[in-house]
Amino acid sequence: MRIGEQLKRARSQIGKTQEEVANALHVSRQTISSWENKRSYPDISSLLNLSDYYNLSLDCLLKKK
Template structure:
């Protein structure tokens, strides 16, 4: 059985609403709905809290749901996450260097420089987003 079905079944067996569970976990009701409908998966901390709330062992809750196990493996793999972040940083540095170099060879028209500056800002913003998302 998929984790969403298990979560919904356990919640209904305890006569609890999505609102009550959401309040206890400090998430929105829509988040609980998304977990139960398998549109998204809870993080490992939420899985543990749900296990406690529903008095279900983690083994029973997680066993048999390969997609959830893959999600947990990806979200808790620090080395892989660090490698992705390092690649993003290196790519950003290369892009900025290329844009600066390109700016040196273009005619001294101001709109070229503005365009290059904007591209550098977008590239740096994407990197910052990845760093914040990681936190």
């Protein structure tokens, strides 16, 4: 699963910092960093929020391209 890479790419494409995404999703900046660097993975609720925030389908976030 390449979700960390997908999350980092999506964030970069909209020009947001980890802090900005964290504030919007009500998580810590360290949580965003952990997801992007594959130290942990978002739960299903967070995945849905990320999908909405980045305007990406869950397939796009979870499946390899």
